Amino acid sequence: MLGWELPPHNSGGLGVACYNMAKALSKEGANIEFVIPYEDKETKYEFMQVMPATNLEPIYRYGNGAYESYLIDAKMIPSSNQELLSIRDIQKLYYDYVEKHLQESHPDVVHAHDWLTYEAGILAKKEFGLPLIAHVHATEYDRAGMQRGNPLIHEIEYEGLMMADRIIAVSETTKRIIHEKYHIPLSKIEVIYNSLDEDYEDGDYQFADDAYRSIKKLESEGYTIISTVGRFTIQKGLQNLMRAASLAIKKNPKLLFVFAGNGEEFNELVALSAELGIAKNVVFTGFIRGTKLRDIYTITDIFVMSSISEPFGLTALEAAHHGDALILTKQSGVSEIIWSAMKYDFWDQKKLAEEILAIASSDTLKNTLKDNVRNEYRQISWDKVAKKCLKVYNKIIKHKGIN
Amino acid sequence: MRSICLYLHIHQPVRYREYSVFEVSNNSDYYTDDYYGRQSNERIFRKVADKSYRPMLALLEKNIKSHPNFKFSLSITGTWLDQAEKWAPELIEQIKYMVSTGQVEIIGETYYHSLAFFYDETEFDAQVDLHAQKIKSLFGVSPQIFRNTELAYNDKLAKWAEDKGYKGILAEGWDKILGWRSPNYVYRPAGCQNLRLLLKNYRLSDDIAFRFSNHNWSEWPLTVKKYQNWLDMDCLRGNLINLFMDFETFGEHQWKDTGIFYFMDDFIDKWLAEYDNRFVTASEACNLMPPADDISMPETVTWADTERDLSAWLANAMQKTAMHTIYSMRSQILASKDEKLIQDWRYLTTSDHPYSMCTKYWNDGDVHAYFSAYASPYESFMYFMNVIRDLEYRLATK
Numbered sequence: 001m002l003g004w005e006l007p008p009h010n011s012g013g014l015g016v017a018c019y020n021m022a023k024a025l026s027k028e029g030a031n032i033e034f035v036i037p038y039e040d041k042e043t044k045y046e047f048m049q050v051m052p053a054t055n056l057e058p059i060y061r062y063g064n065g066a067y068e069s070y071l072i073d074a075k076m077i078p079s080s081n082q083e084l085l086s087i088r089d090i091q092k093l094y095y096d097y098v099e100k101h102l103q104e105s106h107p108d109v110v111h112a113h114d115w116l117t118y119e120a121g122i123l124a125k126k127e128f129g130l131p132l133i134a135h136v137h138a139t140e141y142d143r144a145g146m147q148r149g150n151p152l153i154h155e156i157e158y159e160g161l162m163m164a165d166r167i168i169a170v171s172e173t174t175k176r177i178i179h180e181k182y183h184i185p186l187s188k189i190e191v192i193y194n195s196l197d198e199d200y201e202d203g204d205y206q207f208a209d210d211a212y213r214s215i216k217k218l219e220s221e222g223y224t225i226i227s228t229v230g231r232f233t234i235q236k237g238l239q240n241l242m243r244a245a246s247l248a249i250k251k252n253p254k255l256l257f258v259f260a261g262n263g264e265e266f267n268e269l270v271a272l273s274a275e276l277g278i279a280k281n282v283v284f285t286g287f288i289r290g291t292k293l294r295d296i297y298t299i300t301d302i303f304v305m306s307s308i309s310e311p312f313g314l315t316a317l318e319a320a321h322h323g324d325a326l327i328l329t330k331q332s333g334v335s336e337i338i339w340s341a342m343k344y345d346f347w348d349q350k351k352l353a354e355e356i357l358a359i360a361s362s363d364t365l366k367n368t369l370k371d372n373v374r375n376e377y378r379q380i381s382w383d384k385v386a387k388k389c390l391k392v393y394n395k396i397i398k399h400k401g402i403n
Numbered sequence: 404m405r406s407i408c409l410y411l412h413i414h415q416p417v418r419y420r421e422y423s424v425f426e427v428s429n430n431s432d433y434y435t436d437d438y439y440g441r442q443s444n445e446r447i448f449r450k451v452a453d454k455s456y457r458p459m460l461a462l463l464e465k466n467i468k469s470h471p472n473f474k475f476s477l478s479i480t481g482t483w484l485d486q487a488e489k490w491a492p493e494l495i496e497q498i499k500y501m502v503s504t505g506q507v508e509i510i511g512e513t514y515y516h517s518l519a520f521f522y523d524e525t526e527f528d529a530q531v532d533l534h535a536q537k538i539k540s541l542f543g544v545s546p547q548i549f550r551n552t553e554l555a556y557n558d559k560l561a562k563w564a565e566d567k568g569y570k571g572i573l574a575e576g577w578d579k580i581l582g583w584r585s586p587n588y589v590y591r592p593a594g595c596q597n598l599r600l601l602l603k604n605y606r607l608s609d610d611i612a613f614r615f616s617n618h619n620w621s622e623w624p625l626t627v628k629k630y631q632n633w634l635d636m637d638c639l640r641g642n643l644i645n646l647f648m649d650f651e652t653f654g655e656h657q658w659k660d661t662g663i664f665y666f667m668d669d670f671i672d673k674w675l676a677e678y679d680n681r682f683v684t685a686s687e688a689c690n691l692m693p694p695a696d697d698i699s700m701p702e703t704v705t706w707a708d709t710e711r712d713l714s715a716w717l718a719n720a721m722q723k724t725a726m727h728t729i730y731s732m733r734s735q736i737l738a739s740k741d742e743k744l745i746q747d748w749r750y751l752t753t754s755d756h757p758y759s760m761c762t763k764y765w766n767d768g769d770v771h772a773y774f775s776a777y778a779s780p781y782e783s784f785m786y787f788m789n790v791i792r793d794l795e796y797r798l799a800t801k
Contacts, residue, residue, distance in 0.1 A: 251424060340762070342781055350425065357424050358785035364724040365784055372762060 001034045002098065002110065002117035006050065009040060009058040012231060013314045014137050018113055020197045022048050024386035033105060037094045053097035054090065095120045102128045109393045111135060115153055118160025125163055131396040134164035139177055142309045145234035158182050165396045168192050168389070170312040171333025190392055193337055195382045196317040211295040215256065215283065219299065223254045224360035227300040229293065229315045232263030234308070237329065237346045241306040242269060246276040247353035252360055255281055260296050262287040297322035301366060302359050307332050308346045320377045325369035327355050337380065340372035405642045405680050408601065408688040409475040410573065413650035414516050415451065415483045416755035418442040418776050422789045428796045434750065442776045445490055452491045455654030460497050462664055466671050467506050473671055474506045476685040478550050481514030481534050482753060484541065495541060502542045508684035509538050511546030511569070517752035518552055518716060520560060522730040530749070548572065548685040552754050554603070554706040555713060558699055561592030561600070569598060571689040573647065575706045576602030580698065587641025589692050593699035599689035600698055603647040603706060607637060612648040616661035627669045643691055647706070715761050721784040722757040728791055736794070739801055748794055751787070759783040
């Protein structure tokens with residue numbers, strides 16, 4: 001497997017998804033070598049062999065580079081200066097490592113996750129004749145909020161998708177984008193939805209009593225807590241959420257919106273909340289993870305996924321696990337498999353406000369949504385994901401990469 | 404003599420549109436969606452009129468004229484009549500003519516196709532009376548036979564119908580109740596003297612209503628010859644076959660291209676061609692024979708789903724909340740004496756509304772989801788509660 005990050009050094013859902021998929025696959029008997037672009041001496045992964053492509057610190061995978069590709073402009077050409085490594089430099093080192101490694105190792109299949117590793121994947125296919133699976137967690141169009149994005153990255157994605165023997169998309173939404181924007185035949189693309197980690201469900205998490213006391217106080221005064229979690233980027237549609245919040249607060253002032261995360265839209269969002277006159281009803285937590293994030297889910301009544309385009313949207317399942325009622329955009333992959341949720345089109349601020357107000361004003365609706373979605377998300381599991389992946393592997397191994 | 408009691412139920416709800424919380428207290432028109440909107444009552448009514456009401460009524464009229472012994476029974480909800488008066492008054496004229504021949508009997512029910520019997524008996528009474536008045540004024544007859552919404556029936560309802568002076572009442576011929584007994588007889592509801600109970604022969608009814616066009620059904624395609632054979636066999640268990648179904652079976656549930664109209668036309672012909680066969684109205688059916696037995700249904704039985712209970716309407720918290728809220732407003736609404744307000748409120752009692760909030764099979768996206776006018780049960784509930792908010796506002800500002 002060619003990946004870019006693994007928890008704890010992940011800055012979003014990509015690392016988590018790769019980790020859980022690899023774990024479930026190894027349970028099914030797969031032998032996995034997982035290449036990452038940095039060296040992590042602290043973390044042990046028992047179920048697979050993690051191969052560092054460089055001896056760089058984890059931070060060198062270039063911060064949010066995996067997610068904010070559309071912002072990379074100056075550094076697209078690898079530099080010779082070791083001090084100022086750009087994401088392209090790291091990719092070059094990664095590529096070189098994979099080239100060297102494949103001289104000795106002979107995997108049955110190469111499974112590459114997102115554009116960051118596609119060049120290395122293409123190498124494996126071209127030079128070593130290995131069957132290639134391109135796994136699409138997000139495309140450049142998603143990351144750029146359905147705008148044009150970075151042309152060079154489109155190029156790399158296109159080449160990877162063309163060269164791949166099979167493509168795995170994390171949702172029908174993503175499958176459609178791959179087909180429409182990259183002109184790949186639908187028959188080459190398999191949809192395999194992500195899932196929620198078992199450890200996440202069985203973990204010994206307990207709500208910290210001293211967490212978010214001020215928010216809990218408001219809750220006891222009859223406030224409804226609405227939250228969203230994610231990177232503050234154009235893809236997440238947070239400005240629409242903020243404007244919907246303002247519409248809703250005018251009808252019901254006892255609403256508190258929690259924006260958990262960070263990103264380049266942070267300043268804009270803070271300013272917007274002030275401009276709309278709802279700053280008192282909006283809380284920014286900054287980037288949070290682990291227990292702190294779980295605490296947010298726990299105090300939340302309504303979780304909103306406002307993404308303009310969301311290939312999957314694992315946070316919605318996490319929120320469902322913690323007993324939140326869900327509101328999802330129809331443009332999110334997770335809304336294809338979750339029925340017990342309110343849904344809206346990402347641009348429809350009024351409908352979103354409508355749904356928030358409806359849940360806030362009716363315990364019946366809130367509890368029905370909560371209970372039903374809990375039953376629903378439990379039927380999705382990584383074991384099923386792994387079984388489907390293996391099917392894809394076996395098929396292309398049988399055909400020796402010729403489809 | 405072998406008799407078929409054919410009974411058709413004709414109904415359209417008045418759907419509330421996606422009525423926004425931002426409209427509450429500003430705009431009280433809940434029932435008029437844009438013509439092409441998802442809950443456009445006019446568009447839906449006109450569509451079903453073209454696909455089902457018109458061709459089927461024409462077929463029935465033709466047979467009424469050509470066969471003096473072809474008869475059937477019809478229940479028509481007030482919400483259907485209200486809409487037909489606006490968008491297809493000629494259909495009412497057509498029914499009027501058929502009733503005048505004496506070959507068509509009109510069955511009584513609630514005006515608003517509601518489940519009021521299970522919430523508020525006074526309201527239930529009122530809605531049955533409203534319906535009877537409407538039928539009298541349009542068709543000049545008074546219903547002698549009663550059917551409750553969704554054929555929801557229990558012993559208490561039978562007692563009510565007997566006290567009201569009805570001659571007969573309709574219910575589902577559910578195996579769990581009947582046991583070894585056959586639905587092909589006239590029965591007497593437990594605890595009643597004069598009232599008669601007619602039970603739906605659900606196998607033979609559903610062969611037409613549900614399975615007719617199902618290619619996976621081992622008996623597909625259903626021919627008149629085959630069906631008549633089944634009827635002959637079934638008559639060995641009693642000579643009265645009660646075929647109860649939705650009017651929209653013809654043309655809407657089973658589309659024209661399945662051949663349903665040809666089937667029915669031919670079937671009526673062939674059935675009457677045999678000398679000891681006939682059709683009877685529901686009232687005539689009650690007089691065919693003395694009751695074969697007493698039948699008791701302490702629990703409510705309906706004609707829906709495999710459970711045959713009310714769980715598609717009144718099971719989850721949203722459905723219960725919605726219905727409870729509606730009926731708890733009754734005395735205030737009536738006290739307002741505002742006719743528009745009262746009618747707006749009564750339209751909300753229609754059973755189709757809680758049905759659209761059913762989550763029983765929602766995740767499977769089956770028939771409940773397919774026939775719903777709303778994007779999800781949750782949205783249906785959301786808009787319903789917004790309408791209630793506006794009704795409350797109107798009450799408060801009276």
